[in-house]
Amino acid sequence: MVVSEADAQELVGEILQALKDLDCRDLLGAVEETRRAGVVEGVQSSEVLTRSKVGTSRRRPLSEGELLRLLIVMLHERLVVVPQLGLAVRSKLQTHMQPSTEPLDIVWSAEPSFLPGDAAVAYEFDVNDLLPQGWVELEDLVAQVGKALQINLEERNG
């Protein structure tokens, strides 16, 4: 389906509200940063610009449709790519272990001596955190949303 700017604005609002309800601060921060950055695009050269010898790139705000597309791409990265990262790390490193049949325990941990109080906790996680129960069905759901909104998730270019 083709969405109008008004419809895109409504969908953007729904997604952002859901992210706020879930307290997804880092993602919301990334959205804000994206809005502030806008879009850099080339301006059609004209005789005036050529005579002025100025640059022909300009920054403009994102349209609602563009912001919606970016949000869907962000969701794809989180819900589809992140679990695949966890899976890839586990399976690829397994082959270098002896014996390779033992299940691999993979964690991330920071040196507490450089971090105040219990700040180190923010830097600690386990590969299973990237693969929460039920992650497998998310890829299909994200693909359905992308297809419905005519967003090609294989070309997630910016």
Add this chain to the structure above:
Amino acid sequence: MASAAELVSIKAKINGMLRLPAAKKLLQLNSNTCERAYEAYIFALCCQATQEASGKVVLTGVQSGPNPHKVVFRGAPGSMASKAQDFVYANCTINSKTFEIHVDVEYQGTSGSLHEVDVSFCDRGHAEQVRDSSGTPKASRSKLIIAIECKYYEKAPGVSVGRTFVGLLDDCGAMRLRLFASNLPSTKLQQYLAGSKRPKPFLGLNPIDMKAEDRFRNVVQQELRQWAQAV
């Protein structure tokens, strides 16, 4: 244009998806977690490339030695010499050449400044000296062989991230290979990194793009083969 019914349907689909327990957990991960996971993925690809170059790879804990029962990656950049935790690295051999692959360790540049290199290939002899002396590895040719900047982004990366890595590399000596990897493609960053002295870009490198993985591994593998043949 979308009908009112279609709009209601897509909203329900999106809300339903975002409220699944698995989605909630993934969306609540902090960005540091995703970044570190991406670096570990690139490390794993490098281990694969080393094996494909007819090399031997042994995962090694800095405390426990070969084949640690638990693989511990750094949650934040640190010192190669640190034994505060059993941080893992890959101990590698190709022909008579020996090296180690590390994640998130700091190197000293030519100016004396310390730079964190996301994934690095370090000469083994130099790495052992660093651990024995509790020192810092040097970012100079023959010691830092390959440097890879890894960026996990929620949105397409801008030129500034490439610029930062180019600046870091300016303070390092010559090395065999310098790569920039990110999960998302970016036309502007690709253009910026097209210059002859810029790191080779691998934008859009992630586990769902098999061709991108193959290209990356082939470049690393070829470079290692060539280096291993050199006297």
